[in-house]
Amino acid sequence: MTPAEIQTVVIGALTRIAPEVPPASxxxxxxxxxxFDLDSVDFLNFMVALHERxxxxxxxxxxxxxxxxxxxxxxxxxxxxxxxxxxxxxxxMVGTERGR
Amino acid sequence: MHEFRMPxxxxxxxxxxxxxxxxxxxxxxxxxDIIAVVDTQKGAIEVEVFEDGVVDREIVPVGxxxxxxxxxxxxRRPDEPASAPVAASRxxxxxxxxxxxxxxxxxxxxxxxxxxxxxxxGAVTRDDVERAASTAGPAPAAPAASAAPAxxxxxxxxxxxxxxxAAMSRGKREIPHYYLTTTIDxxxxxxxxxxxxxxxxxxxxxxxxxxFIKAVATSIAMFPDMNGFWIDGALQPGPGVHVGxxxxxxxxxxxxxxxxxxxxxxxxxxxxAVLDLTARAxxxxxxxxxxxxxxxxxxxxxxxxxxxxxxxxxxxxxxxxGFGRIVEQPRAVSGAxxxxxxxxxxxxxxxxxxxxxxxxxxxxxxxxxxQQPEVL
Numbered sequence: 001m002t003p004a005e006i007q008t009v010v011i012g013a014l015t016r017i018a019p020e021v022p023p024a025s026x027x028x029x030x031x032x033x034x035x036f037d038l039d040s041v042d043f044l045n046f047m048v049a050l051h052e053r054x055x056x057x058x059x060x061x062x063x064x065x066x067x068x069x070x071x072x073x074x075x076x077x078x079x080x081x082x083x084x085x086x087x088x089x090x091x092x093m094v095g096t097e098r099g100r
Numbered sequence: 101m102h103e104f105r106m107p108x109x110x111x112x113x114x115x116x117x118x119x120x121x122x123x124x125x126x127x128x129x130x131x132x133d134i135i136a137v138v139d140t141q142k143g144a145i146e147v148e149v150f151e152d153g154v155v156d157r158e159i160v161p162v163g164x165x166x167x168x169x170x171x172x173x174x175x176r177r178p179d180e181p182a183s184a185p186v187a188a189s190r191x192x193x194x195x196x197x198x199x200x201x202x203x204x205x206x207x208x209x210x211x212x213x214x215x216x217x218x219x220x221x222g223a224v225t226r227d228d229v230e231r232a233a234s235t236a237g238p239a240p241a242a243p244a245a246s247a248a249p250a251x252x253x254x255x256x257x258x259x260x261x262x263x264x265x266a267a268m269s270r271g272k273r274e275i276p277h278y279y280l281t282t283t284i285d286x287x288x289x290x291x292x293x294x295x296x297x298x299x300x301x302x303x304x305x306x307x308x309x310x311x312f313i314k315a316v317a318t319s320i321a322m323f324p325d326m327n328g329f330w331i332d333g334a335l336q337p338g339p340g341v342h343v344g345x346x347x348x349x350x351x352x353x354x355x356x357x358x359x360x361x362x363x364x365x366x367x368x369x370x371x372x373a374v375l376d377l378t379a380r381a382x383x384x385x386x387x388x389x390x391x392x393x394x395x396x397x398x399x400x401x402x403x404x405x406x407x408x409x410x411x412x413x414x415x416x417x418x419x420x421x422g423f424g425r426i427v428e429q430p431r432a433v434s435g436a437x438x439x440x441x442x443x444x445x446x447x448x449x450x451x452x453x454x455x456x457x458x459x460x461x462x463x464x465x466x467x468x469x470x471q472q473p474e475v476l
Contacts, residue, residue, distance in 0.1 A: 015225065016219070018350070018382060019201075019226070019384075020226050020351050022226055037350050039402040041309065042382075044307060057301065060298070
């Protein structure tokens, strides 16, 4: 996924838990909780929505790394890339073994 | 033949507008089925039916605002003959909109029923309204395509403010409140929560609110005088332990839908219910039973809030437990001063139903339960 696609997913997840927020008004560098008065319940709903769409679980210890749209996109891009690398690495190894 | 009436969704509701019929004459319905959507000052509410049967006649046409108690439809037993249908004009199409979207649409003079919704369940969001406004240009004055009431309705926010004002005025006027507070050590609870969340999948992750609701709900068994309704000069015990969970709406306003039978649900189920209710409160799609059923209310100010919450009881309920922000404080434990996470719990209770001594014991029971999160 490109960063732009990930950003679309992040904003989609955000507007699902905060339907009153106009997506165009989202400032990608400003902490979401500050910007939209999200409480801890909203934030957990946001994490669940991201997990549903991307299959990535953000541990509580990493919440600071997804505090803004920009940071969330960077964090998720890195996790998706790591997952893709692990998956293709695994496939290659299987392929190599078969080759032998 | 049963009469299906405009429900009273809270002490503050006087009237509602029928937005949509989800069941039609001839359809079989079971208790708990959603039969209609009603627009209230608290947003669109899905209304459930309380009897099994077959929808006989729809009496009130879509788009009509009627007082609480008005017969909306009749439900017959399966063996009863059908009545002659009434010529109800079904004109308006499904309109589900978040409260902020309705408000914005009213400001812009846009008919929400003409806007394509992209929100949850096809709900019209504020952004949809903005987009419709920018592409449509100025809206024609009063489209009046539906059988909507001729009198303009107040914008959603001011309507909800008025509804909250009416309920809270009644609460303050009629209920002789007494207040008690206790500061609860959450050291064990927070440690347990952190450890559990580290190992849990995201869908099993818990927030302190789940522990608070469960602690209140399980303590109530010994305190029936805190759970129920004060009606006609007597306490009517609640039919279960349905904990109203106060949710602040960011556009302004407040709803407190019920977590049903919270004393019998495990923490994960309670947490899921709170997440779901919060999301649906924001999207404007709560169910009638959720708004009408609470037997006690819990309000939690969350981690950005104040230290304590002295709430006003929602009549006809008889108690409300408020939890402030969790803060770290110096605390004396076994003769030494240590820093501990603590929360201030406040009980607001109805002096007609109970006395301060009982209230104190109730808070102490909640405190005790929060010391053993693993058995909650």
